[in-house]
């Protein structure tokens with residue numbers, strides 16, 4: 487079977503979004519597998535009318551090229567179910583950012599080429615996932631053959647390949663958590679502070695959104711040093727003290743930690759060392 491025919495293990499958000507995306511980009515998603523026939527059928531029909539709904543151990547009959555998009559903890563079990571003689575010479579890529587290639591050991595022992603293809607993107611549901619995955623970065627690892635197919639898939643998604651070796655995987659994923667999940671946390675916390683002064687949550691998020699979006703865009707387009715404005719950039723100790731005085735203790739800790747990290751950006755921007763140290767003293771004091 488060719489690299490253009492894909493079978494997908496998993497029937498969740500990532501499985502469906504990748505399936506729909508690659509089906510649209512000229513691949514045939516021949517089958518989708520889940521523990522439940524019903525969930526597999528729902529996932530298959532969300533990808534294409536010809537995608538079959540099967541159990542995990544049947545998947546290798548439908549393609550030699552398999553994407554494993556199941557929960558991280560389930561990858562070794564699923565790999566064992568897929569490790570049948572038909573996979574000898576085939577390719578399996580998992581989509582986890584945290585699990586290494588050891589999770590696919592059973593498939594490697596069965597003679598399959600193993601790798602990983604982690605979309606550096608958030609996929610909250612099928613529709614938004616398909617849009618978000620196009621042009622995303624993808625972290626790749628694996629043997630030469632697996633990497634070859636992974637690169638082909640990234641090109642099909644018009645994505646950006648990032649080769650991440652096993653020993654760098656944890657650092658890579660920690661950075662991804664900060665850039666994705668922690669942005670949400672910061673926005674959520676800021677909205678909570680607005681709520682505490684009487685601005686309803688919905689309005690708070692809408693009011694903060696343009697500021698958050700513009701800051702992010704500027705940081706990406708111009709670099710963090712040029713994008714940074716505000717009291718830390720100006721070395722404004724009085725304003726930092728005023729902020730710390732009104733924030734509740736848990737928010738204050740987050741504010742302090744982000745503030746100390748922001749001083750480093752301000753230093754690179756040219757903030758005089760004396761001003762940077764004065765800010766640091768205020769932010770680090772109990």
Ligand SMILES: NC(=O)c1ccc[n+]([C@@H]2O[C@H](COP(=O)([O-])OP(=O)(O)OC[C@H]3O[C@@H](n4cnc5c(N)ncnc54)[C@H](OP(=O)(O)O)[C@@H]3O)[C@@H](O)[C@H]2O)c1
Nearest residue numbers: 496497498499500520521525555556557558560582608609
């Ligand atoms: N969603 C994201 O934003 C995102 C981003 C990057 C990478 N990923 C990666 O993509 C993979 C899938 O994530 P997801 O968000 O699509 O998860 P999900 O929506 O929760 O779907 C998880 C899938 O895993 C299967 N599964 C769970 N436990 C299982 C088990 N014990 N044995 C066999 N199958 C099991 C489920 O199959 P059943 O139908 O059989 O229950 C389900 O289809 C993960 O490796 C995740 O780290 C996700």
